[in-house]
Amino acid sequence: MYGRLVQRCKNSTDCDFLYDSELCYECIDTHKSFKCLYSERLQECVDVLFSFDMRNCQNCILCTNGRNLNYCIENKQYNKIEFEKKKTEILSSQKNIEEAKENYIKIRDRALVKYASATKCNNTTGDYMYNCHDGVMVFDASDTKNCSYVADVDKIIDCYDCNNTYTGAERCYNVMGNLSSNNNMCTIYPMYCNDVQYSDSCYHCQSCFGCVGINKKNYYILNKEYSKEQYQKIKEEIVEQLKSDGLYGDFFPPELSLFGYNETLAHEYFPLSKEEALKRGFRWQEKTTGTYGKETIKEKDMPKTIGEVSEDILNEILVCKDCKKNFRITKSELDFYKRMNLPLPHKDFECRHQDRMKKRNPRKLWHRSCMCDLKTHQHGAEKCENEFKTSYSPDRTEKVYCEQCYQQEVS
Ligand SMILES: [Zn+2]
Ligand SMILES: [Zn+2]
Ligand SMILES: [Zn+2]
Structure with a gap:
């Protein structure tokens, strides 16, 4: 949960x-x-x-x-x-x-x-990586080869600027939410698709351009079917137009997003103020969802231990200590807290989630050098001079070590 x-x-x-x-x-x-x-x-x-x-x-x-x-x-x-x-x-x-x-x-x-959480990685910068080879800015990734500027990805090859891309995607660029798809560009949610561009939510499609929500189609433009020859001719014309406008290769523009910037994952990793977001062409959601002020128990009157909590809590409305949003406890949560002997949370899900995400490192890299000056290491009396790209910013308090120094101290 x-x-x-x-x-x-x-x-x-x-x-x-x-x-x-x-x-x-x-x-x-x-x-x-x-x-x-x-x-x-x-x-x-x-x-x-x-x-x-x-x-x-x-x-x-x-x-x-x-x-x-x-x-x-x-x-x-x-x-x-x-x-x-x-x-x-x-x-x-x-x-x-x-x-x-x-x-x-x-x-x-x-x-x-260690400068990065990287296991079995070679020639790759980023963080939270496992078995990644040859890439820059790779985050929360496993089994990647020659992929850069990617995050939340698994088992992909030759992809650039992709998020949430999984299981055997190859040669994709500027794609979000990609499953087993090849040669796609500037597209959202292509599943089992090849050669799809500027499309959204297409499944099992080949050679489609500017399509939305289609399944098992070939040679489609703006959700309309063409012959192979017509498709290629019209697609070329559109691409030439986009190129002369200087837009080809860019992702969908921000004004087409259905969401306010502050409602999206982007805001979680790259927070912007309302002014900055609007300036860049994003929407902004003023009204957050949820109810306020309807609580039946004040936060200060919450039971101190789980032992004091009965099933009556399931009918109560609680209030978040931080954002004051109302929330409830479900039966399965209560069962979990009882089983684990844990007190009820004083924050709603969103604030609990934000607290956890703040503990993780940002998707940014700084050039730094190893902070180790232990005389027992290979570098002897001198400070270690190994340099690296790390998601630990220079103003942080942790001791950031290179691979060798970290292994020597911790393993
Ligand atoms: Zn809250
Ligand atoms: Zn070192
Ligand atoms: Zn050292």
């Missing part, structure tokens, strides 16, 4: 970029983990809470850069009894959880980080 890019997971709530995991809550960028809470960048962890960059760890609270740890708090060893006592105490009330969240931010800001 309430996640983004949650894949092959069970019984997890409020997680983003969670893979092959179960019973997780408020976890981000986490793989193959079980019963983990309020953590980031976990791999193969069990019962890990408020922790950052952990691999193969169990029973840890407020730890960073942990490898193969068990019963640790703030990276110090405890015995099982001491650990369980501390864990029960932290999870006993909303107040203690909020305190732990604050402590987590402090330890996380001092953690050691």
